[in-house]
Amino acid sequence: MITGNRVSTRLWQVVGNAVLLVVIFLTVMPYVYMVSASFKPGDELFSIPVKIFPDSLYWGNYDLLFGKTNFVRWFFNSVFIGVSRMVLAVVISLMAGYAFAKFDFRFKNPLFLLLLATLTLPIYVLIVPLYSMMVAFGWTDHYIALILPLAAQAIGVFLSRQYLLSIPDEILDSARVDGAGEWGIFWRIIVPLSAGYRRDGDPVLYCLLERLHLAARGADQGSDVHRLPRAPYPGRPLQPGVRGRHGRLVPEHGAHHDHLPDHAAALYRGNHPGRGQGLAVLRTLLIGEDRYG
């Protein structure tokens, strides 16, 4: 850094990393102990000098799990329910997000507000009535009871919408010029463009970073602060320059050349999936437009 005392810098680095490594050790230790316990017979697990590692690898617990129980089936249940819910959620959220991002229609804003409002409700409120519904439908003990009710998550619509705002209208318009129907555009343009999202970069941090743009940039739709991103984002499908050229390609077909400044701003604003959720949502709902200083 800027202050030059090298020895003290090194010393601080050693101390700092030692502390961090202790934190990591505390984080990892329970996992290690759980895995090691799975290789111990019961009496060794509950014996007095507690050993972190087992005396010898005991496979009995795994024999029990795979041989005597229905574990394979349980695992299948989890995978099946997880994958079905995911596929369903991705498709319907992307469809709804597409409608909110790329169409103007009556009741657009009321419907969007309705979506926002339910984000604050804890799931526990719904448990009792949901259970009664499942009983009424005769869905208890069926996969569908676990798949369908939780497939429509408002958060998915927000993420899709925020991301899809960054796809230039001109791409969609040129597909229309080429005779594609709305359904075809969705499957052949929207879905492939969304699939490449977050292909590179540190996935975890990138995702969180994106989420936090709502807080850091103060830029949801209500805000009038549109700062440009400092670096290109991996999720951005096109560079801004490209869309400018496309904008000239189809002017007679209602390209928004008269809205270009607006649109360019939307391109930047819409670049950060997930920004419309949570905090910004509440902020917009509760205190109207606001600007972070």
Next chain:
Amino acid sequence: MQPQVDEAQQSGASKTAPGGIAPKRPWGGRRSTAAPYLFLLPFFAIYCTFLLYPTFSALWLSFQEAVALDTPSFTGLDNYVRLLDDERYLHALRNTTVYALASVFILSPLALAVALAIRSFLVPSANLKSFYRISLFMPFITSFVVIALMFSLVFNKDFGLLNSFFRSVGLPRLNWLRSEQLAMVSIVLVGIWTYLGVNSLYFLAGLQNIPHELNEAAAIDGANRRKTFFYVTLPLLRPTILFVVIQATIFSYQLFEIPFLLTNGGPSDATLFLSQYLYEVGFSQFDRGYAAAIGYSMALISILLTVIQLLLYRRFNR
């Protein structure tokens, strides 16, 4: 938002467009009215059936006396009045609030400290930085059931990892999960263990949005590290702090699995949380109306606290 006039022009333009673009499309053109609704339909069908309907149904239920299979009868606000006199409810509310306070005032500062350390000159190598990030993130993607299982092994009085460590350094063995004083401490520790990583990732993301130039400018102006932190970093980090605090509060009031599995609310209700009380009332005592009222009270508390935090933040920011 495109104005209506624009819409008319667009459709007019496309009809007269050279090259004869077919106006007939199975899903309608961009300006047609049907397409967006059709795209919204599957989502809203599921959403209204399984989210909106139960939400209002629960609200209605909370105004009723509905026990087991008896026919529900309307009792107005009775269920909510009952909450104020219910000692177990108030006790659970107190426990949950203690946990929420701990996660705001202990967990969040710790996470900030970890994030600052990882971000700072203390960790010079990028690989080391991502090693820390990834290891800290692990608990967040671990199922609560697994976490509870791991900590039942760690906190066990006679055979647990923690007590065996305590004994080896000459400290007394403690009854982590079965003593009224310590059980809450244990739950808070598990909470910190679970959420430390993800919260420091939020802070790391926030720190990344602060341009380096500002720190450099402060250094040129003669500010030391401590001053830079208090006068540059911390003020610019306010939105992130707000976000972390709000989500920590909301998560705290919804915590269920860990106390339920680790201590089952005991000993003698020392770790009874609101969500577990709701579960007991709704699914063991089958008092559905009262359970719905508890659920709505939890939602109201979360919303109220969020509003207070937002207002404080707004005031503070002027």
